[in-house]
Amino acid sequence: MSAVAVDGVWKYYGDYPALRDIHLEAAPGACLALIGRNGAGKTTLLRTVAGFSRPGRGDIRIFGKAPRETAARRMTGFIGHGISVYDELSALENLTLYGKLYGLENPRRAALEWLERTGLERVANGLVREFSRGMRQRLAVARAFLHEPALLLLDEPFTALDDRAIAVLQRLLREALQDGKTIVMSTHQLREALELSTHVALLVRGKVAFEGRCTPEMVADPGYVYARYGEGG
Amino acid sequence: MKSAERAPAPKGAAAFQILTIALKDLRSELRTKEAINASLAFALVILLMFSFAFDPEADTTREISGGLLWIVFAFAGTLILNRSFAREVPNDCLDGLIAAPVPGWVLFLGKAVANFALVMAVELVALPIFGIFYNVRWAQQFGELLGVLALATWGMTVIGTIFSALTVNIRLREVMLPMLTYPILVPALIGAMRLTAVLVMGKPIGGDDAAWLRLLVGFDAIYTAASLVLVETVLVG
Amino acid sequence: MRDKIVYGLGIAAAAVLAWNTYAIAGLPDEVNQGAVFKIIFFHVPMWAAAGVAVSVALIASALFLITRNFAFDAAAVASTEVGVCFLTAGLATGSIWGRQIWGIWWTWDARLTSALLCWILYAGYLMLRRAVEEPTQRATFAAIFNIFAFLDVPIVFFSIKWWRTQHPQPVFWGNGSFPKDWTQHFLYNMAAMVALGVVMTVVRLRQEEVQREIDAVRRTVHAF
DSSP, rough: OOOOEEEEEEEEEEEEEEEEEEEEEEOOOOEEEEOOOOSSHHHHHHHHHSSSSOOOOEEEETBBOTTTTTHHHHTTEEOOSSSOOOSSSSSSHHHHHHHHHHOSSSSHHHHHHHHHHHOOOOTTTGGGGOOOOHHHHHHHHHHHTTOOOOOEESSSSSTTHHHHHHHHHHHHHHHHHHHEEEEEEESHHHHHHHHHEEEEEEEEEEEEEEEEOHHHHHHHHHHHHHHSSSOOO | OOOOOHHHHHHOEEEEEEEEHHHHHHHHHHHHHHHHHHHHHHHHHHHHHHHHHOOOOHHHHOOOOHHHHHHHHHHHHHHHHHHHHHTTGGGHHHHHHHHOOHHHHHHEEEHHHHHHHHHHHHHHHHHHHHOOOHHHOOOTTTHHHHHHHHHHHHHHHHHHHHHHHTTTTTTTTHHHHHHHHHHHHHHHHHHHHHHHHHTTTTTTOHHHHHHHHHHHHHHHHHHHHHHHHHHHHHOOO | OHHHHHHHHHHHHEEEEHHHHHHHHHOOTTTTTTTGGHHHHHHHHHHHHHHHHHHHHHHHHHHHOOOOHHHHHHHHHHHHHHHHHHHHHHHHOOOOOOOHHHHHSSOOOOHHHHHHHHHHHHHHHHHHHOOOOOOHHHHHHHHHHHHHHHHHHHHHHHHHHHHHHHHOOOTTTTTOOOOEEEEHHHHHHHHHHHHHHHHHHHHHHHHHHHHHHHHHHHHHHHHH
């Protein structure tokens, strides 16, 4: 069973198709990099897979379940453009909140553990409002990883990260892959993403223009895929 | 690998999640106090301005008390209800809640419970102030009055919460929420005004007026049901 | 072909109205209220047409939520707009009537107040549509609000009626009697009004579909 199976998905805004007949699969343990120009539909696809909106046509399965089922959501961690943590609560309060919502047995302990793993243990009781940008990003990562999801859906996770945050994220993603978790991430930061990826998919104007294994050529020359399969490169 | 892929959630899970979300909202609000301060200030100002609008005699004041109080509660309450989903907009926090294994109706109830508590708090502060400013004894039938307040406030909360979810990402949110909410609330407000006036005047809720109680209960039931069914569509489409 | 039918129906409805108005003008004046009572020939059919329109809007909204077919969304907005038009006309004729009989432009009579509230409710629907940019979201939210609004309509009517029995106000069209031989003309007007409503809805439907196409084309062009 695939971790993520997208089958004939179309997504419409009114009559305009933002996603057209998407067929995509990610096997368990794979790391799929979604690349493509702005407006190609990467964010739309990720958010539809994550269950934020319904596709107009087609089917999506996460470990065989529909995205909106609570069992599927418990297995999924999502990082979008926003950090999804509350400014007026502390880092610990935020993570404990999510721990409770995800039904963890000991939310507080999990929260403290992940604060440590993202290097935020010293500011556990600080309000998010006072954090630097890098700290906020790391807290977002902690939030997504907190419930040990089997599937991570990340929308341009390396964008706007400082060096320390990039290092933390790459380490955590590598550990997750070693643990057998599945990652699907959209990205502009081709080098950082392709180093981790096992598979690559290129979206052009809402369609999958290329899908396949990530080869050393691609890592060496990230523009290669665009040039070969995209339009205009 | 520690796993969260467990069997279907235990039975108390929904109630626990509702409580968690309600407490989160209350903690956020009590820390910033944005909405509740604005709401109380607004209530005070309206009470003040109405004292200039007419010259209160004891009898007339008691008669119009129902109308006056519910104008205060409705307007002050909207400030709190607007915050409900608006507080999830910064940092895309709403995404976090939708992605979590929380069914739409659980999220809705969690927020509705928090809103209910906050609006009731404002009402219970405004009531004694009203009594002092207008020299009206309102506490003779406090139990029944509390019941009417709770019923009508729940109706207001349910509509305000679901429309807060509806308007959270659209243009002119602050204008749209009252525009959509008040007309729908009118029947419940009429009933609340009538019952409140009767109770403040010291009379029992007799035959005719019992119909208003039934109206409030029916209103609450219909719109709570409609909201629980439709909230998932509002959030996810 | 469809256009021809629609326009044909429209002309027929207008013709019936015109002929009927002429016939009504020829009828004897009503006993208590005089000539102005004949406004009832237009006032009540307008409200009936409005009632039909908002009911159609509810069904269309519910069907959109179930099927996600935009044709139903177009039907919902078209019939709501037509309903609001008829409600406006109904309020206006009611007000004129009141002015003639009672000397006042408005009274908080139960039916007028309820009608005004319904007008505000559905005007809110139209405002909500304007406030949502994205077409799928707009259709979804509007459909949900339409359901909430329609649920409120009977509650509104009952509650305001009860209120008015406890706090009576002048009732606009008490005192009038309705002779039996007027019934035929009344029914003609009813049918003609509803037919006019259908025509206006269909025209608006067509416009909404074209608008959606343009919107999609615009998005396609701008996306790349």
